[in-house]
Each structure stands twice: as C-alpha cells, then as structure tokens.
Amino acid sequence: MSVFGDLVGQERAVAVLQKAAAAAADALAGGRGAGMTHAWLFTGPPGSGRSNAARAFAASLLCPDQGCGHCDFCHQVDIGSHPDLTWVRPEGLSYSAKQTRDLVLKGAGAPTLGRWRIVLFEDADRATEAAANALLKAIEEPPPRTVWLLCAPSPDDMITTIRSRCWVVTLRTPATEAVAHVLMTKDDVPADTATFAARAAQGHIGRARRLALDPEVRRRRDDVLSIPKSLTGVGECITAAERLVKTSTEDADAATAALNEVETAELRKVYGEGSSGKGLNKGLVRGGAGALKELESMQKSRATRIKRDSLDIALLDLVAFYRDVLAVQFGAAVELANEDRRHDIETLARNSSPADTLRRTDAIMLCRERLAANVNPQIAVEAMTLALRSPGSAVL
Structure with missing residues (x-):
C-alpha cells in the first residue's frame, strides 16, 4: 500500500502531493520538475493528520518508487531513522532561535543518499518570532536539494513572509464513517465502539484511537462531560x-x-x-x-x-x-x-x-x-x- 494510504479522507491533498512527488522525481532525472517546490506548509484542524501527511510526502520524495510503502526507505521514514530526514517535534511551549539555527545548519547539508535533504518541522507555529525569522532566511535561500515541510493548524499561525514562500496543503476533518472504518480495519475495534469513538473525537484520528482502546481515556471524558450538570452551587x-x-x-x-x-x-x-x-x-x-x-x-x-x-x-x-x-x-x-x-x-x-x-x-x-x-x-x-x-x- 502507498505511504498515502493512511491519510483518511484527504483525497484532494493526496492528489497534490502525489503530483509533486512525480515532479520531484522528474527534477532528479534532469527535467523541469514543474509542480515541486522547496517549502511546504501543511495546515488543518487538530487530528486531521498534518504530520502524517508531511511524513508520507517525505517518504514519497525519498523513495525511488515515490512512496511505495514497503521498501527500506519508506520504513526508515516511518520510524524517523532515514539519514536524509530531520524530524523536529518541539518538546516545550516554544521553539527558540538557537534551536532553529541548529536546525538550519542540519538542513544545509547535501543529501547522503543523493535524493533530497528533508526537514519535517511539526508544530512550526511554536517557533518564537526570532526563530521564525531564522527559519525565513533558510527558506528564502535553500540549498538545491533541501525541502522544508512545516506543520501548523492554520496558515495564519505562520508569519506572512514564511507563508508566502510555501506551497500550502490544507487538510480537512475526516468524516465519522472514515475514522470508524480505520479503527475497525486497523485496530480491530468493534463497530459500535469505533463509531462512538470517531463521533466523540470529531474526526481527530489519534483521539478516536485512544478513546476506542483505552478505558481510562473514556473515563476521563465521562468525568469532563459530567461537569455541566454538577455545577449546582x-x-x-x-x-x-x-x-x-x-x-x-x-x-x-x-x-x-x-x-x-x-x-x-x-x-x-x-x-x-x-x-x-x-x-x-x-x-x-x-x-x-x-x-x-x-x-x-x-x-x-x-x-x-x-x-x-x-x-x-x-x-x-x-x-x-x-x-x-x-x-x-x-x-x-x-x-x-x-x-x-x-x-x-x-x-x-x-x-x-x-x-x-x-x-x-x-x-x-x-x-x-x-x-x-x-x-x-x-x-x-x-x-x-x-x-x-x-x-x-x-x-x-
């Protein structure tokens, strides 16, 4: 199955990314590579799969078969061990300018395996103003084989100068039926539990999976939803x-x-x-x-x-x-x-x-x-x- 197979309800975005992956392969072969650019911004509501889409796109760029889903390259991207992929997950409340400058240096090197050097930046909206300015300089003048993949809830969460230099890929909230189908087929969740979890999570796949599989998560949700009727004084x-x-x-x-x-x-x-x-x-x-x-x-x-x-x-x-x-x-x-x-x-x-x-x-x-x-x-x-x-x- 293709690396894009896990992107639930994102057919339009997948079509754009697959076209870009084909253009990237064309560029590597000496063609024009029309439809491929060096900076991408993945946006969408929580749970829509921004980082999953960025990861799948990274695999399609680093895989000789444009994201076949079963080769060593695709597997390495999936677990974050590919030598040409730098995967950033901000741990704290913000991402500093010093951290960003270190990241820019990592992204400036030539690819080890000859295809692309990719920097996948989850929660890029957590970059401080100084960090965003440092990131802007890298995006303005990137090395020829470096690709930046940024993830943020909305284009407006990034400074205008960064946003204007990125190809924006907008993801949408998956339908309840699509999320329930994933839970049933991939996690062996019973149909009624899968439907309940998908509906309660409002399309957030990760949240739906936790609700379906973890009784403690369901208990905490019940505690929260009991608050309105408990506020008697x-x-x-x-x-x-x-x-x-x-x-x-x-x-x-x-x-x-x-x-x-x-x-x-x-x-x-x-x-x-x-x-x-x-x-x-x-x-x-x-x-x-x-x-x-x-x-x-x-x-x-x-x-x-x-x-x-x-x-x-x-x-x-x-x-x-x-x-x-x-x-x-x-x-x-x-x-x-x-x-x-x-x-x-x-x-x-x-x-x-x-x-x-x-x-x-x-x-x-x-x-x-x-x-x-x-x-x-x-x-x-x-x-x-x-x-x-x-x-x-x-x-x-």
Whole structure:
C-alpha cells in the first residue's frame, strides 16, 4: 500500500502531493520538475493528520518508487531513522532561535543518499518570532536539494513572509464513517465502539484511537462531560475546577515520568556518571551538571505543555457538549458528537436558551485564551465553571 494510504479522507491533498512527488522525481532525472517546490506548509484542524501527511510526502520524495510503502526507505521514514530526514517535534511551549539555527545548519547539508535533504518541522507555529525569522532566511535561500515541510493548524499561525514562500496543503476533518472504518480495519475495534469513538473525537484520528482502546481515556471524558450538570452551587464550581486541573496534572505526570527517567539516565551515562577507571575524564563528569540542568529545564517545559494540552482537550470536549446543546435547541439535523449524552443534552436544551448556551461556550473559549496567555490554570478554570453555573451568571 502507498505511504498515502493512511491519510483518511484527504483525497484532494493526496492528489497534490502525489503530483509533486512525480515532479520531484522528474527534477532528479534532469527535467523541469514543474509542480515541486522547496517549502511546504501543511495546515488543518487538530487530528486531521498534518504530520502524517508531511511524513508520507517525505517518504514519497525519498523513495525511488515515490512512496511505495514497503521498501527500506519508506520504513526508515516511518520510524524517523532515514539519514536524509530531520524530524523536529518541539518538546516545550516554544521553539527558540538557537534551536532553529541548529536546525538550519542540519538542513544545509547535501543529501547522503543523493535524493533530497528533508526537514519535517511539526508544530512550526511554536517557533518564537526570532526563530521564525531564522527559519525565513533558510527558506528564502535553500540549498538545491533541501525541502522544508512545516506543520501548523492554520496558515495564519505562520508569519506572512514564511507563508508566502510555501506551497500550502490544507487538510480537512475526516468524516465519522472514515475514522470508524480505520479503527475497525486497523485496530480491530468493534463497530459500535469505533463509531462512538470517531463521533466523540470529531474526526481527530489519534483521539478516536485512544478513546476506542483505552478505558481510562473514556473515563476521563465521562468525568469532563459530567461537569455541566454538577455545577449546582459555588462550592461545586470550585470543586469541579480543582478536579479538572488536578486530572490534567496527573495526565502530564504519567506521560512524562517514564520518559524523563530514561532521558536522565542516558545523559548521566553519556557524561560518565557512575563510571570509574584511570581513563575517566573527571572534567567530563563535572561538565554533565550543566547538560543535566538544561535537560531538566526542557522536561519541565514539556510537562507544562502536556498539562496545558490535556486541559485543552477537556475544554474542547465541553465546547462540543454545548455545541450539541445548541444544535438541539435549534432543531438542527446534525450528528451529535456526544450522542451517548443525549439525555443530559436535551435536558439542558429545554432548561436554557440558545443565548445561554452561546454565553457558556464563550466562557470556555475565554478560558482557553487565558490559559494560552499563562494565566494560573486554577483561577482560569474556576472563572469558567462559575460562568457555566447558571443562565444569569456573567462571564468573568
């Protein structure tokens, strides 16, 4: 199967990328290569598969058969071990200018295997302003065989000068049926569970897979969606906010604890800690303290990002709940993301007005904005739950 086979519901984007891969092969053979360019920007909503599309395109450029999906080159790209592919996943809240300059240097070399040198930059929107300017210089004057693949939620998330120099590939949210089909065929998920997960994830394939396969993820979702009917008083609002923030912190700790331990142990080993012998460079051991401090700083930033991402997923689940309430209030013939919560949705729809629902949705979106601006999570979420409590409450 072609490397593009995993891109669910992205037929238009796949056609563009396949045409470009053919043009790239033509350029390598001495042709004009019309339809191929050195900088690409993959955009689309969360879960649409931006990084998967970029990875598939990288494989199609590095594979002699334009992404056959079964050769060594395609396999190396899939696991991130191809010598001509630099795959960047920002670990923290932002990506610095120093990191970007190091990345530009890596992308400046000639390809090892003679085809292309590719830099795949996930979450490129996390680049700081200085980092974006450093990246711009590399994109403006790239080496002849270097290709930049940038991923961001929207073209507007990148500075105009970068966006204008990239070929933008826009991905869309896959249909529920397409996501459910992937879960059933690739993960052996029962049809009813697959449909539930695909609908609840609103087309986010990774989220749908976690909902389908992990009971703990489903339990946390149920906890979040039980919040609206639990907000009967101020005390309950404070308790719900505390529980939501605590759960996000626990998720982040669980996701990073094992990884942090492995990274720290490997770094200590590199700097010779615990070793002995005449040949041991004591200065090297002492020099590891600075590297260890830098690693701990990165790990702390990563934990903060994961905590924020976990909390944001919970807030988006609440937005989807109130979107369903609004759909019922207007009698819209649309699929409910939270069909399993229809009773709660219909009850709230009867006991409130569309204006109340819109106000509550605004309160959640304001909370997301405040969290993005580094407001204390507990304070931001408490303000949100208080605003959700009753029709007459104001957005704080």
